[in-house]
Amino acid sequence: NAGVMQNPRHLVRRRGQEARLRCSPMKGHSHVYWYRQLPEEGLKFMVYLQKENIIDESGMPKERFSAEFPKEGPSILRIQQVVRGDSAAYFCASSTGGPGNTEAFFGQGTRLTVV
């Protein structure tokens, strides 16, 4: 059973470009979470999704950021018109149930560098 798969592992974008981060949850998991981490800091919640639904996006900036988890395929975190401050590690986690009920498994992250 493969774990949570994130790709790419490293992504370099110039300012103004778009970044697309992909997350394939573990088999059987229908709940996906995205977190952002700056060096030497904790993980900051961004968004919680179930298949085709956004449950909680309270941690996601209102502009330039969007997330989806379609019926088929991976979850996508999309950052439009990237700026230097978007440089960070973005982690995805998945679980079988809601966040307060079951263990969430994390992927290895995508490290975004904006130049």
Next chain:
Amino acid sequence: GESVGLHLPTLSVQEGDNSIINCAYSNSASDYFIWYKQESGKGPQFIIDIRSNMDKRQGQRVTVLLNKTVKHLSLQIAATQPGDSAVYFCAEAGGYQKVTFGTGTKLQVIP
């Protein structure tokens, strides 16, 4: 002992000694707590969890203690090994409340 670094507090422990990592959580409505270990360049890895109807839970070499009165969580690692060196995060959740992470503690094991 414990010291405050630039961003993360650091705990230095001699190999073979026991480690205790502490965490204060913020939401009294949280009823599910998790400890994660994160090694450099990797994603967080689940260590152990505990629900609010318990005050102690043991795993292999690890024990989590929960004090709901003072909203305090601790992780005890027995016979600390070099492979335990990592950043440790506590996290809290409840119902459909998102999992919220603490700031983390860096554990350094001295051989």
